[in-house]
Amino acid sequence: xxxxxxxxxxxxxxxxxxxxxxxxxxxxxxxxxxxxxxxxxxxxxxxxxxxxxxxxxxxxxxxxxxxxxxxxxxxxxxxxxxxxxxxxxxxxxxxxxxxxxxxxxxxxxxxx
Amino acid sequence: xxxxxxxxxxxxxxxxxxxxxxxxxxxxxxxxxxxxxxxxxxxxxxxxxxxxxxxxxxxxxxxxxxxxxxxxxxxxxxxxxxxxxxxxxxxxxxxxxxxxxxxxxxxxxxxxxxxxx
Numbered sequence: 040x041x042x043x044x045x046x047x048x049x050x051x052x053x054x055x056x057x058x059x060x061x062x063x064x065x066x067x068x069x070x071x072x073x074x075x076x077x078x079x080x081x082x083x084x085x086x087x088x089x090x091x092x093x094x095x096x097x098x099x100x101x102x103x104x105x106x107x108x109x110x111x112x113x114x115x116x117x118x119x120x121x122x123x124x125x126x127x128x129x130x131x132x133x134x135x136x137x138x139x140x141x142x143x144x145x146x147x148x149x150x151x
Numbered sequence: 152x153x154x155x156x157x158x159x160x161x162x163x164x165x166x167x168x169x170x171x172x173x174x175x176x177x178x179x180x181x182x183x184x185x186x187x188x189x190x191x192x193x194x195x196x197x198x199x200x201x202x203x204x205x206x207x208x209x210x211x212x213x214x215x216x217x218x219x220x221x222x223x224x225x226x227x228x229x230x231x232x233x234x235x236x237x238x239x240x241x242x243x244x245x246x247x248x249x250x251x252x253x254x255x256x257x258x259x260x261x262x263x264x265x266x267x268x
Binding site for chain 1: 212
């Protein structure tokens with residue numbers, strides 16, 4: 040399984056909106072509504088932000104939203120805040136006999 | 152509250168094996184799969200595999216098949232990940248994570264494994 044493709048970096052100013060894309064294939068992102076997104080601050084464990092493409096866990100700000108079209112999933116953060124600066128990873132179920140999971144390469148979000 | 156507490160940092164020589172533990176609390180251990188994910192310094196997340204604590208069934212990423220073994224001790228609500236034939240490229244932080252249904256809503260704090268001669 041190859042990693043999902045994410046942009047290496049994105050940036051935005053406070054209050055703006057940004058979108059991070061996550062491109063997979065018809066064997067993973069395109070076949071299952073099992074895309075999740077994780078936020079990771081330096082030295083910390085990842086934190087679940089979105090699951091099953093567009094669902095938000097309890098406690099996650101509604102500024103975070105997810106969507107999917109074909110083989111590409113997207114994470115949108117609106118009303119950027121300084122604390123949103125972090126690495127973001129997408130993840131998808133990829134099927135197979137061993138119920139594989141694949142992550143994206145990660146995107147560094149900089150809040151200018 | 153749900154917690155996953157991992158064992159401490161390890162330093163191993165090339166060719167050796169390492170066994171990392173992940174102690175679960177705050178929920179019924181056998182009700183959720185445990186997955187293992189690793190992250191080399193400055194790199195992205197890499198999925199290693201899963202284990203069902205109830206049945207002991209496992210599934211490993213192709214890259215690690217033959218080198219990784221995931222086990223559990225249900226009496227102490229602890230999952231284990233053992234990686235053998237270590238090489239320098241295995242130097243990474245290893246995380247356990249609780250599978251909520253192809254997503255990970257709880258993570259351990261991570262265990263740094265350093266492989267160095």
